[in-house]
Amino acid sequence: MLYQFPPHFYWGSAASATQTEGAAAQFGKGDNIWDHWYQQEPNRFYQGVSPQQTSTFYQHFRDDIGLMKAINHNSFRTSISWSRLIPDGTGEVNQQAVAFYNQMIDELIAQGIEPFLCLFHFDMPLAMQNIGGFENRKVVAAYAYYAQTCFTLFGDRVKHWFTFNEPVVTVEGGYLYNFHYPNVVDFRRAATVAYHTILAHAEAVKRYRKLALGGKIGIILNLTPSYPRSDNEADRLASFHCDLLFNRSFLDPAVKGAYPRELIELLDHYHQLPEIELGDCRLIEQGKVDMLGINYYQPRRVQAKLHAVNHTNPFMPEWLFDEYRMPGCKMNPHRGWEIYEKGVYDILINLRDNYDNLPCYISENGMGVEGEEKFLHNGQIQDDYRIDFIREHLKWVHRAIEEGSTCFGYHMWTFIDNWSWCNAYKNRYGFYRLDLATQQRSLKKSGEWFAQTAKHNGFADLATGEQSWI
Structure with a gap:
């Protein structure tokens, strides 16, 4: 069968500043909560690896963007680091950060890759x-100032903005x-943070529209379909x-x-x-958005409570449901997550039917694998499992x-x-393998497959199980 996607479909990948930039204490950047938490409790971090030890995008962004181009990305989503741009959260802007983000944006555009910025x-x-x-409304105001600063600095070239991931x-x-x-x-404090986040989002949307920069603004939500155990x-x-709690608490205020x-x-x-x-x-x-990013990895399956709630304990979402593992479900054995491909369809149809078919794209989808080195053969990760995951x-x-x-794109998590x-x-999630010792990047088999799919704007899935491109 042929799977041809609409013209101008966005193919690419997603990342974030803290997870890729490195240089966490350099070039004028202030600490964020991850820098601080690592300093306080390094034991909470797997193998003691700090946020300073990332894939060094700050230093290698030009080469990395060239690698994106090599696998036919026409778009890439990353984030701006608030603590790099405005180290104290509000006040003076770090000009070294301005220079970095300007160069990154310009390089993406020069390579024909549309920048999507969160x-x-x-x-x-x-x-x-x-x-x-975000328990404090002063931080809502500080975020709005930060957002407006970003729009003013970069909005002449960036036309796809997202307030939160x-x-x-x-x-x-x-x-x-x-x-x-x-x-x-503490659920009450959690509810306050969630509410103030929506207020911050709305302030950013309002300020972006007032600037009339000619782009679109949205939000990226991890929409996780909640399937009941039965029709009971x-x-x-x-x-x-x-x-209500995990999807609509952000989806409805942002879209409706x-x-x-x-x-x-x-x-x-x-x-x-x-x-x-x-x-x-x-x-x-x-704060109603122009577009929506959808992160989808796995479904959520729930059932009615099996035991009575102890109301002397603090209120938690689990007062209202229990998690449920469906017998026979497909699993990612490396990550422990269910693989349910139809979930992404259910999300898109729900948006079509209940949210005015708002323009949207798949902003993250991916398969994490522990110990991926065991699939290294002849110098390349043979990640056929990831190809299957993306294709399905x-x-x-x-x-x-x-x-x-109205889905207009697909971004994989992640590039490297x-x-x-x-x-x-x-x-590991990347199209490119990262050698931690040398920082060398090498293309996985999935990256080759994705490059051809993006090049041909689709693929043919033959009855024999072989792959070809349109």
């Missing part, structure tokens, strides 16, 4: 975290489940609540300009609503487009194996 990818400046991070992960990791700094476990009413309610009534009622019932000020609702309404997801993206989805928060290089 303003915030989990990396709160320490100076802002020290006054409460996976904001619910910052909430989950930092304020519910203790896998990001500041390691708080209790299981379906568990799925509904999970979807208002929170779901059911979410407000749910948080009110459990006394977890954040403080709302006059004018907030109008601001959120002004793209088939469902293609079907959604055929059925009317990169440092990944607390997991360092445990799980």
